[in-house]
Amino acid sequence: MKINCRQASRLISQGLDQPLNQWQYVRLRVHLWMCGNCRQFSHQLQLLQQAARKAGRGE
Amino acid sequence: MIAHADLEAELAYLQRYALAQLRDRDAANEIVQETVLAALESGDSFSGKSSLRTWLTSILRFKLIDRLRRKGKEVLFESLEDETDDSDFDGLFSKDGHWQDKIKAWSGPEESLMSRQFWEVFERCSEVMPRRTAMAFVMREVMGLDIAEICNNLDVTATNCSVLLYRARMSLRECFEIRWTGEAKA
Known part of the structure; x- marks a missing residue:
């Protein structure tokens, strides 16, 4: 079953906090492979996370 | 020894950090004060290897987490x-x-x-x-x-x-x- 971008965006966020289960992981990977928008979104959330952590360490 | 002028320059940064978590100016100021006092008391342990900000932030972060754990659950009234x-x-x-x-x-x-x-x-x-x-x-x-x-x-x-x-x-x-x-x- 395919997931849409909205569902993918939730999984991308969730994956930053805890490991996804296999069902979620596989579907997200397939979606990201096909969807440039979601790859960009995922990259931006990672940048945001790294920036927050750096700020949190006073760097 | 840490120069007081250097310390003062970091106060705004520390206040912002504390405020983000505590969302209460008085509580934020209080914990920033505690942080700075702790820093001055242990001035010798600041090696200069990390930046002053990084060092102060690590003290503040420790104090914020400690406070969070001691205070227990947050009381939040919004639905x-x-x-x-x-x-x-x-x-x-x-x-x-x-x-x-x-x-x-x-x-x-x-x-x-x-x-x-x-x-x-x-x-x-x-x-x-x-x-x-x-x-x-x-x-x-x-x-x-x-x-x-x-x-x-x-x-x-x-x-x-x-x-x-x-x-x-x-x-x-x-x-x-x-x-x-x-x-x-x-």
Whole structure:
């Protein structure tokens, strides 16, 4: 079953906090492979996370 | 020994940091004071290998986490329902759940640029964020706590916790986006 971008965006966020289960992981990977928008979104959330952590360490 | 002038220069930064978590100016000022006193008392342990800011931040972070753990659960009166519903992002997606607009690459930011402007963007963005949402984000991303501890502190389920973090990230992403695209135009 395919997931849409909205569902993918939730999984991308969730994956930053805890490991996804296999069902979620596989579907997200397939979606990201096909969807440039979601790859960009995922990259931006990672940048945001790294920036927050750096700020949190006073760097 | 730390020069007092150097210390003073970091006060605004520390206050911003404390305020993001505590959301109460008096409480933030109090913990910043404690941090600075602790720093002055143990001035010798500052090796100069890390920056003064990094060192002070690590003391503040420790104090914030300690306070969080001692104080126990946060008392929050806002309804959780409003915060665990992500329908306010409906406008970003089409009916079938695809992005309404193309997600453009941010032209400006490297990670270091973003982290330097982080507090500024966060401060403005979190003004319109529900309290629990902003707090969940700070606990998770700034202080690096794990989900179980955040759920426990905010007294929400793991599922609700995920939604809070999702909402915070969606909002902050938009705030950064406005900043980068705005700067690109200027």
